Amino acid sequence: MPRYSTLINIILFILTTLLALNIKMSAPKVSANDWLAAAKYRRSVYGLKNTSKVPDSRVQEIVQEVLSFAPSSYNTQPVRVTLVTGEKHTQFWDIVINTAEPILKAAGAAVWDKMSGILQSHKASYGSVVFWEDSAVTDEAKKTHASYAHLFESFGEHATGMNQILVWTALELEGLGANLQHMNGIPPVEEALKKFLDVPASYKLRAHLNYGDEPAAHNTAVPPKRPATETFKLDGLVSLMYMIDQ
Template identity: 35%
Template sequence: MTNFYSAVEARRSMYAISKEQTVSDERIQEVVEFAVKHAPTAFNSQSGRAVVLLGEQHDELWDLTKDTLREIVPADRFGPTEEKMAMFKAGHGTVLFFEDEAVVKGLQDSFPTYADNFPLWSMQSSGMLQYIVWTALEQEGFGATLQHYNPLIDEKVRTKWNLPENWKLMSQMPFGKPVAPAGDKEFQPINERVKVFK
């Protein structure tokens, strides 16, 4: 099995993570920058954006998210939510993924025939970027999950880190050194999911 296949297979949702580093923060930055640079995008639009939060900045994101959810989740049912926020905060960092809506709008204006498709293609590009980062972080010894607390936290995130209005938050990826293995994963029959015609 090649290294690529091994990386694809090893990438899993890892919820039990710690703040312990497996590589330097500089290496984490290199990984994310590489992914943003090389992730495929429709019309080479390069619409993906990423914010890497480390240390106290990472902690503040999950405190902010917890406070936001406390406003909408009933107090008597908040325990599991609080535990989940603590689990994410226990990690070393978080990557926030965005799409630049100004880029998408510019493509819609320039290519009106495809206008309805550009938001969809933007989401597909973002998914590929997220997958590249997730798999690369796994290769560096980290475990991660993909979370979606947007749009609930969008404005607070934009204000806290002074981000452009046209950056649309797509997902949050908390990561850290795994402290427990991923659970078993069941697979549906592959012959029901892939058809080959010759």
């Protein structure tokens, strides 16, 4: 009987908690399924056009909205964003290409032949949302939360990643295509772009999201993924049975 009494108490606790939450919280305007469908709609789109059916002001609004609520560890908010459009965007990619060219050519003619076309296609897009991490914020957080100092580099990556996926998804829901690039993989590119965009020395380039009108109908096909049997494990039932046995 003690085991069943414990089980009943657990169930009553769960039901009471859920009832309390239902009273205190209004029903969400967006369901979980709506959210997941929106997230699943996001895809990498290439061959973007040098046009945008979405006004710059709306893109700016989306980016600023994401920055206003996206999470970061200890609410440190290390993410910074630069929106680049128009002639500035063309110059942006000219700098990337000119800086990367000697390095890519040194890796072999075949490398440059392949990459030059890819870089030109990125240049042909309408705009770029450039994501930075302010290392000054990260360094200060390391001092404030010394016991977790060794994790704040990862925390910064997490924060920028969440901002990237939110902006990316929102832009595609607005009818644009987008793809995420990491030209900071070629070190001189980062310094050249920091100078061109006139950002503080403490900024670290994390990624830039190219966007523009799509060249064709949006393709929502999801690339093959590993089965859940390889990527997911449920331990909840085991944990609950452990509580009951106690």
